Amino acid sequence: MSTAITAARHELLASVRAKAPYALVAAFLGMVAASTFIGWRTTVTVTAIYERVLADGYTTQPNPFTDVSPLYYVRNTVIYVLLIGTLMAATLGVQSALRDRKAETAALIGTRPVDARALRTGRLLGLGILLAALVAVTEVVTWVSVGLLVGGPLDAAETLRIAGFGVLTWLLLVGFAGVGMLSGRLLHRERTALLAPVVVWAVIAFVVPQLGTAARPVSLLNPVPLPAQDSGAFAWLSHALAPIAITERFKTASGALLGSPTTGSAAASALLVALFAAVALTAAILVRGTRTQGVPHE
Amino acid sequence: MSETVTLARKELLDLRRDRVVWIVVGTLGLAVVLSVVVASLDFRAQLADYEAYAAQVKASGSGVTPAAPQLFPLQLLRGGMEYVEVLGALFALMIGYGAIAKERSRGTVDLLLTRARSGTSIVMGKLLGLAILWAVIMAAVVVTALASVALIGGSTIGWHEVGRMALAGAAGWVYAVFWSAIAVAVTTLTRNSTAALLTLLVLWLVIVLVIPQIGDTMDPDNQVPGGLFKALAIAKPDEHAVLHHFATYESLRNGLEVSSLSKLYERFTFATLGIKDIYNGQSLAVVWDGTFRYVIGALTLTGAALTFAAASGRRIHTLRRS
Numbered sequence: 001m002s003t004a005i006t007a008a009r010h011e012l013l014a015s016v017r018a019k020a021p022y023a024l025v026a027a028f029l030g031m032v033a034a035s036t037f038i039g040w041r042t043t044v045t046v047t048a049i050y051e052r053v054l055a056d057g058y059t060t061q062p063n064p065f066t067d068v069s070p071l072y073y074v075r076n077t078v079i080y081v082l083l084i085g086t087l088m089a090a091t092l093g094v095q096s097a098l099r100d101r102k103a104e105t106a107a108l109i110g111t112r113p114v115d116a117r118a119l120r121t122g123r124l125l126g127l128g129i130l131l132a133a134l135v136a137v138t139e140v141v142t143w144v145s146v147g148l149l150v151g152g153p154l155d156a157a158e159t160l161r162i163a164g165f166g167v168l169t170w171l172l173l174v175g176f177a178g179v180g181m182l183s184g185r186l187l188h189r190e191r192t193a194l195l196a197p198v199v200v201w202a203v204i205a206f207v208v209p210q211l212g213t214a215a216r217p218v219s220l221l222n223p224v225p226l227p228a229q230d231s232g233a234f235a236w237l238s239h240a241l242a243p244i245a246i247t248e249r250f251k252t253a254s255g256a257l258l259g260s261p262t263t264g265s266a267a268a269s270a271l272l273v274a275l276f277a278a279v280a281l282t283a284a285i286l287v288r289g290t291r292t293q294g295v296p297h298e
Numbered sequence: 299m300s301e302t303v304t305l306a307r308k309e310l311l312d313l314r315r316d317r318v319v320w321i322v323v324g325t326l327g328l329a330v331v332l333s334v335v336v337a338s339l340d341f342r343a344q345l346a347d348y349e350a351y352a353a354q355v356k357a358s359g360s361g362v363t364p365a366a367p368q369l370f371p372l373q374l375l376r377g378g379m380e381y382v383e384v385l386g387a388l389f390a391l392m393i394g395y396g397a398i399a400k401e402r403s404r405g406t407v408d409l410l411l412t413r414a415r416s417g418t419s420i421v422m423g424k425l426l427g428l429a430i431l432w433a434v435i436m437a438a439v440v441v442t443a444l445a446s447v448a449l450i451g452g453s454t455i456g457w458h459e460v461g462r463m464a465l466a467g468a469a470g471w472v473y474a475v476f477w478s479a480i481a482v483a484v485t486t487l488t489r490n491s492t493a494a495l496l497t498l499l500v501l502w503l504v505i506v507l508v509i510p511q512i513g514d515t516m517d518p519d520n521q522v523p524g525g526l527f528k529a530l531a532i533a534k535p536d537e538h539a540v541l542h543h544f545a546t547y548e549s550l551r552n553g554l555e556v557s558s559l560s561k562l563y564e565r566f567t568f569a570t571l572g573i574k575d576i577y578n579g580q581s582l583a584v585v586w587d588g589t590f591r592y593v594i595g596a597l598t599l600t601g602a603a604l605t606f607a608a609a610s611g612r613r614i615h616t617l618r619r620s
Binding site: 019020021023024027031038041042043045046048049050052053056058059061064065076079080083084087091095102190191192194195198199202206207210211214216217218219221222223224234261263 | 318325329332333336337339340343376377380381383384385388392395396399490491492493495496497499500503504507508510511512514515516518520521522523526529530531532536539540541543544547
């Protein structure tokens with residue numbers, strides 16, 4: 001246990017000292033902060049468009065944005081989490097795995113009577129704490145920014161929903177940190193170690209959902225869910241691939257928490273995100289990377 | 299000049315031995331094929347829905363039959379082109395980074411300088427090698443795309459399709475050269491390879507994904523599933539009339555989108571291939587008229603990236619191991 005705690009403390013210290021991932025962290029925090037404004041500005045404009053349409057007599061349909069929750073403004077945050085947050089987490093995981101190899105201390109640690117699994121558990125614990133702190137900052141920023149836009153503090157139910165979204169975000173991020181750590185341990189070069197989780201992410205975020213919905217890859221980055229495909233092959237593929245389409249499951253569960261329109265079961269989606277995190281972390285702890293102990297070369 | 303060519307040949311030899319390059323070619327090819335498979339299945343599903351609907355209309359005794367969905371072969375490539383836009387940029391950055399970072403990692407910069415008169419020659423030699431590599435990769439993508447459309451989509455490929463796809467491939471090459479130049483410049487100027495790699499990753503995220511995503515998500519029509527104007531039962535001409543009142547918002551949104559090279563590449567490619575409905579079936583003159591500013595923008599940005607890369611060669615000493 002003490003090995004894991006010591007490793008966690010070291011991981012936290014080393015991650016904060018490493019300045020290289022700061023740009024990714026800054027991009028993540030900056031876009032989360034901006035997303036509320038983007039969501040608000042868009043909603044205001046669309047409401048004005050609806051009023052214009054109504055005044056010109058083009059429609060008699062009700063305004064689709066009447067009664068939307070104030071949390072609807074932050075729907076873009078969901079996309080920035082799965083776009084920037086996941087890559088940031090994977091990068092932190094890769095850097096954590098490569099740190100000892102770069103510093104040429106991996107072999108030295110190997111000479112000590114240290115349980116390798118406890119060491120890896122501790123590193124993931126440290127990363128988990130770091131990611132929890134980052135997620136907490138984003139949730140506070142979200143709470144404050146929505147409060148400023150609606151002209152008052154959010155009520156308890158809305159605050160709980162934001163907290164729930166924070167927990168879900170954290171689960172997704174630690175899962176990708178695990179994927180990154182695994183990649184950093186198994187691959188020889190820093191470039192491929194970083195490229196592998198990005199390609200895994202692209203497959204999960206674009207290819208798998210495309211197979212189930214026939215959607216354009218880039219349209220999957222829109223927080224508005226796509227109409228479900230009910231024709232034979234797509235319906236079957238959609239069901240078969242649903243557990244792997246983790247980013248889509250994250251969008252579904254987050255959408256339900258933030259009061260946005262969703263397709264599919266939110267509870268099942270949240271469970272799948274948690275399962276993904278559990279599998280990724282277990283693999284990152286248990287899989288050994290004995291052939292890649294040396295300094296990473298390009 | 300000859301030393302630049304010599305360095306380009308050396309770079310190509312290195313790249314040929316680099317497994318990442320083969321993974322890149324395989325992944326891009328697979329993504330394009332997969333997109334054509336999905337688009338073909340989607341079209342067949344639309345056709346089946348139409349036939350079922352037409353049979354119902356006929357059975358009800360109505361004489362009015364709706365128009366059948368039409369297959370436009372190059373429209374099957376929409377997803378594939380988006381993969382080139384997203385993954386192609388990422389792969390160009392990674393390969394470009396590797397071209398410079400490997401010299402730092404191996405400590406071979408001084409050795410290279412014994413053959414070249416300046417750092418600029420080294421950088422330009424590497425860029426020439428990368429440009430040739432991307433010409434080969436884009437040619438492979440074009441061939442794969444056309445073969446997929448013919449074999450999977452069941453469409454006839456004529457000179458029209460080959461010509462349009464070749465233009466899209468040329469646009470993809472310019473796009474990849476831009477990202478290669480950025481990767482080479484940033485890696486040359488950054489002493490720490492990890493910092494260079496992460497800076498490139500952030501640039502990719504912002505330019506390829508975040509900026510276009512903001513523009514897309516601010517599109518009024520993208521606010522409800524299936525489209526706002528469709529949900530409100532508003533016809534296309536009325537939609538344009540309404541949006542005319544929100545010209546400033548639309549200009550800002552559009553300005554944001556075209557500040558990203560990825561969007562410039564996408565707009566030109568989609569217009570050339572007729573993926574964008576207003577350009578479908580139009581002559582190249584019409585396509586050029588609608589997209590020449592995107593072409594000029596993309597070429598200007600690529601020229602600037604190449605200049606930046608050439609200038610970074612003067613700081614080649616940052617590649618030396620301390």
